[in-house]
Amino acid sequence: MMQDQILLVDDEPALVAVLQPVLKAAGCAVTVASDGNAAISAVVAHDPDVVLLDLGLPDIDGKDVIRTIRETSPVPIIVISARHQEAEKIAALDEGADDYVNKPFEIGELMARIRAAIRRSQATASSASVFEGGPLRVDYAKREVTLMGEPIKLSPKEYMILHALARNAGQVVTHKRLLAAGWGDAAADLQYLRVYVGLLRQKLEADPSEPELVVTEPGVGYRLLVREQG
């Protein structure tokens, strides 16, 4: 199996000192960039599979880094940010970042995000026509949804929301993108989305009050959890 190339962009020596050996031990090849400009040139030079980007960089704003990378590369970008930087996080996601982890994080959480990002980019590359994650199966071509083999009837809006979540399975999808997917308008009322996510949970979740598939990322969006095999 080919090693996953990870570009770690962080100016904190302490964090780099931890993540570099651990990611290597987990079977990834790690390149480190300590500021935004180095990150932008490293994306071009190394063509990484995932970029881990700390938002607080010494030279340029993290959002600008994302925008510049996005001009040339669809590489998955995972933002490392603090919980209170909600607005910056959302802006980064809107700018084209794929996911985020909050500081402080545990290594397992970070690895799950990295795997989800790689899986998604591979699925996009092969333009998969079916999503399969645990009990849930979404056939994009036939617009069919099955849960443990049982077909589930979804309204068009519910399907569009699930479709958007499944396409980014394991990764956060912002309110804006879900609204754009379901209503064609990123500025539509968030309340609609809440109602439809509620309906979706009624149909998919074993216990809709304790969702295990469609989970809420407070203030940011929703995430379709994928149970990892093995």
Place this chain on the structure above:
Amino acid sequence: MHGRAAPHAIKGRMTGMDREPHSGLMQGLTKASLRDDLRRSLIHQPGAWRAPVIIFLVTSVLAVVLQPMLEGEVSSGLIFVLGITLVGANAGLVPAVISSVLASAFFNFFLADPVLTFRMSTGNDLAPPVIFTACAIVSGLLAGRLRDRTFLLGQTNLQLESLLETSRMLQAAPDVTAIEKALARTVPGRLGFQLSVFGVQQGKVHRLGTGDDRDGDLDLAERAVGEGIVRQGSRTAFRLDGSRTCVGALVVDNVNSVRVDPAFLEALASLAGLALERAMFASAVAEAEANARTEELKSALLSSVSHDLRTPLTAISASASSLIEYGNQLDAITSRHLLEGIVEECDRLNRFTANLLELSRLQAGGTAVNGQVLSVNDVVRSVVQRLRSRVGDREIRTSAFRSDILVHADTALFELALTNVIQNALLYSEADTPVLVHCDCERDDCVLTVTDQGRGIPQSEQARVFERFYRVKRTEASPQGSGLGLAIAKGFVEAFHGSIELISPVIGGKGTTVAIRLPIVQEAA
């Protein structure tokens, strides 16, 4: 010449003469202008009668003495006409008219035939006294009016000039105190008027500036805000209107009952109103700026706490979870590095918490910061020892110590401040360069310097490094500073009457020296 020297005689500009400059001669003799002239001459210029009286007497004596030589009463009459014209030119309309009446009586009695009677003899003799009287009155009126007009013009000019001067002074006044001072230098101010300025804030009238509070002024000001202009005894209160709303009131107390045109005071009040409004806007802006700075500081605190607590926590959390999850895949050296990292980051967290704590203690001030007599030597030795064990192979040199330097300080704060300064020096210099700690006496001060051989601090940033949460901008990976170290050091030395300064570059365009100065405590004899 009188007018300019006596500004208190500012004349009412609403008299008939002033308003209609081209009106007839006799209109000058309106009741109001006569009263004004009399008041000006009698009350406020007690010496003003001297000149016309002297001129009149000299003229009379000349006329009588010269009469035999000039052969005829007509020539003597001409001398009188000259005298009356002079009186008019010198003293104005009223003295001129009075002296012309007196002169015609005098002429009739002493000079015109028959002498020493007011009786007229024949038709022939009637002509000179009548013509003389007419001439005297007309020339007196003309000369008097001319002089009065000149005088009035002078007064108007003076008023305008003083308003201009006041407006200039008020424009330059940045705050209420300055406005009050500027007003005190205006014409009424110079004449001993008591001026007090009141402001209106949220519908309440209150005294502004530094002057003494006098009974009744506030009351009067409150009434003025409602009614516009209020007069009470020697005091007049004006409402001060800004461009949009009422901004305050001005109470003017004419203690010495000097005469000043009310219109002049009104103009003064409106100037003061605009100046006050401007000052109020300026202070509102300053307040908003101060609030913005406080907000900035708060958000800096928040982001610093977030960053400086979360970064070590993240490193600890990631290390520990990695050891749990990938323990068997990690080699022994990596595992040890991760464990060492955890210890290091715990130490960093501890330092940051201590800094935050000490900072809040410094801010609380007062009893929170306790001083005691300390040996600088002891503090330096303990700090350097602790740092040496922490920084491994970095070199910290100490030099030139006198063992008996004592200062008054808080132990924990002193140690923290010195640790911060040395830590900074270590962080911002290359690993193979030493940091020098030097202690010396300079007059009554202990001077403790910490010098590194780092790249130095740009001139433009030097003043700001002592600000809380400020970190010099740099492009490479930032060292682990929290932006609190120097702020605490500064807070500490200032709490104990010392000072802290920064010298950079030190030598050859490189290096930074931080000098802490604390007053030496003399040992009790």
